[in-house]
Amino acid sequence: LSSFSFDSVMGALTKLMHSAVARSTRAASSAAIQNDMQRFRSPVMSTEKAMFARYGGRSTVTVLAGDGIGPEMLKHVTKIFQFANVPVDLEEVPLSSHPTAEEDLDQALTSIRRNGVALKGNIETKFDDPTFVSRNMALRRELDLYANVLHCHTIPTIPSRHKDIDMVVIRENTEGEYSGLEHQTVEGVVESLKVTTAENIERICRFAFNYAMKYGRKKVTAVHKANIQKLGDGLFLQMAGEMAKEYSAVEFDSMIVDNASMQLVKRPQQFDIMLMPNLYGNIISNIACGLVGGPGLVSGMNFGDNYAVFETGTRNTGSSLAGKDAANPTSFIRASVDMLRYLGYSVHADIISDSLFRVLVGDRLHTPDIGGTSKTSQMVDALFRHMEVEIKKQM
Amino acid sequence: MLTRNAALLSRGIRQASSDVRRVTLIPGDGIGPEISSSVVKIFEAAKAPIDWDPVDVTPVKGKDGKMRIPPKCIELMHQNKVGLKGPLATPIGKGHRSLNLAVRLEFDLYANVRPCRSLAGHKTLYDNVDVVTIRENTEGEYSGIEHEVSKGVMQSIKLITEKASRNIANYAFEYARSQGRKMVTAVHKANIMRMSDGLFLRMCREEAAKYPDIKFKEAYLDTVCLNMVQDPSQYDVLVMPNLYGDILSDLCAGLVGGLGVTPSGNIGKDAAVFESVHGTAPDIAGQDKANPTALLLSSVMMLRYMKLNEHARKIENACFEAISEGNCKTGDLGGNGTCTSFTNDIIARIQNSD
Secondary structure, eight states: OOHHHHHHHHHHHHHHHHHHHHHHHHHTTSHHHHHHHHHHTOOOOOOTTOOOOEETTEEEEEEEOOSTTHHHHHHHHHHHHHHTTOSEEEEEOOOSSSOOOTHHHHHHHHHHHHHSEEEEOOOOOOTTSTTOOOHHHHHHHHTTOOEEEEEEEOOTTSOOSOOSOEEEEEEEOSSEEEEEEEEEEETTEEEEEEEEEHHHHHHHHHHHHHHHHHTTOOEEEEEEOTTTSTTHHHHHHHHHHHHHTTOTTSEEEEEEHHHHHHHHHHOGGGOSEEEEOHHHHHHHHHHHHHHHTOTTTOEEEEEOSSOEEEEESSOOOOGGGTTTTOSOOHHHHHHHHHHHHHHTOHHHHHHHHHHHHIIIIISOOOOGGGTOOOOHHHHHHHHHHHHHHHHHHHO | OHHHHHHHHHHHHHHHHHHSEEEEEEOOSTTHHHHHHHHHHHHHHTTOOEEEEEOOOOOEEOTTSOEEOOHHHHHHHHHHOEEEEOOOOOOOOTTBOOHHHHHHHHTTOOEEEEEEEOOTTSOOSOOSOEEEEEEEOSSEEEEEEEEEEETTEEEEEEEEEHHHHHHHHHHHHHHHHHTTOOEEEEEEOTTTSTTHHHHHHHHHHHHHHHOTTSEEEEEEHHHHHHHHTTOGGGOOEEEEOHHHHHHHHHHHHHHHTOGGGOEEEEEOSSOEEEEEOSOOOTTTTTTTOOOOHHHHHHHHHHHHHTTOHHHHHHHHHHHHHHHHTOSOOOGGGTOSOOHHHHHHHHHHHHHHHO
């Protein structure tokens, strides 16, 4: 069948029921758009040691709804998985900011250790309560999820001041400023310890360079403040530089974090992989997400040697949007897609990812956070329509 | 009557001599001397009542063998209490303490203030930026307290004290009030560093209660970064500990065009040093290509600090106009002019406005 007659058959059939889908399908078939759609799929690096719970051909994953928009996002993902017949069972475990006992966290950890994989909403940290520990942080540390990875790239039709961004933020996820070790030396004098270990630096650097090699990335930029924190960041910079010599195919350079922030808002296209310790990672990843269009678009992956947890990139609870059918489901849906890819279900992952791309780029259904007027449910309904087309293609 | 006249006269003379303020000028290295000279000329044209005391801050060896700022420089600063500083080259060598750090410690310049405003005529991807970052300048992550606990395990200490946090919070609200700003946002990460940033936040909240006319908000550092690059107009004055301030102030500078157009002030209880925060640009030094805007706007901040608001306004307006309408601006501003032509343009505008 020539593409023309295919289109006309498609057009005739779907015009009756899915005219919008047909238009966007045609619109999305140009080469540049194909490239963008491919980029939207985002690669996910599975570690060799990872163990998944797989019984009877189905995987089980832990699901933590969290606070704010987490629960409603999870409902959408559940429906999407059902629609696409994804062979994944979702084991919901309660863990939110409600002051329930320590057992909640233990239960969540046991479940994730058993399943190997989790999809997570963000849990609010009530920092005014001195006994309350950040549960997000506790999870990361207990599961030793040492690498946080965000793929921040330009998506066509999303309003943004910058174009052609395609970078990966790789951030150390367990130590540094997030050690949670603080004390009051005397009244009114507080010390907070930033701990940096050679062991963790080694792991995160190797992760970054391996990622670069596997996905054909050209450059790794180490972001640091070694001029001021000579020991902590100095060690990081030194080790990253040493390791770079082992990966001669990858270009390596470094940049001080304040300059990196400035460079990001002036010319973000210069960056490829950005590698850094915990706190700077927090800053840089949020800047990068803001540059490509906001917190609703980017997903975040957390990897350890044995476990992986998938969530939104900027880890917001979105409490102001909860229950209003207004939140952008993209980052959450992409997180679930990342998870499917990690588990090896790339066909299902592609179906969902490509359909979501068509909703955003072809149909241009944008929620208010990216300048549109669509509701979450409208986007999800459109997603189903595209998925139906994609699934039929697979048959 | 004679004694009364004499008394009036002596008061008059004292007034006249105290009308002219002396300011320590550190021209700096690289393009420093050129841009400092621009500022001096512009001040002259604006008839600003400032007399300059230029000093050379090349470190000398002290009695203990350590390299430090020449004592004469310190004396002058104590005397004048106000300084204007150009860019300094980072000296390479052991035993030398960073000059910036030395000055900051000597005069307890606890507040670093950086107003970032979009310049008409210097277009960036962001319009309508008008934020001021106020950064605690003495402690926090820059305490320099680090050690190797055991092999391969490094520990850096971030120090937050009630006193310093209270001081900076108070400064932020005072600044907001005196400059007619509407809102102060405390930037923190108390969800992660609950004791240290929690203490900082508490001090901000306490100070906020004393200034009911100023709106007070709290925001996570990452949220501010996320929002700032999407819509900077939602922020006004930001107050934060040292490291966050360092990064955010550079981020904001990037929004309006970089360090070449951003002023900066370091304020203490009794003294203040205003400076340009860009580099020495040795590759263009001596070629009349340098852009004096950053140093000039810093000197305008200085004038406002000294309550010479009329002169500040005159110079600032001339500078903005020269960037917005003029054709004499330097290359980095998109013009074909030189440092001299740009300076002369500003001078002409000042003289015409009289």
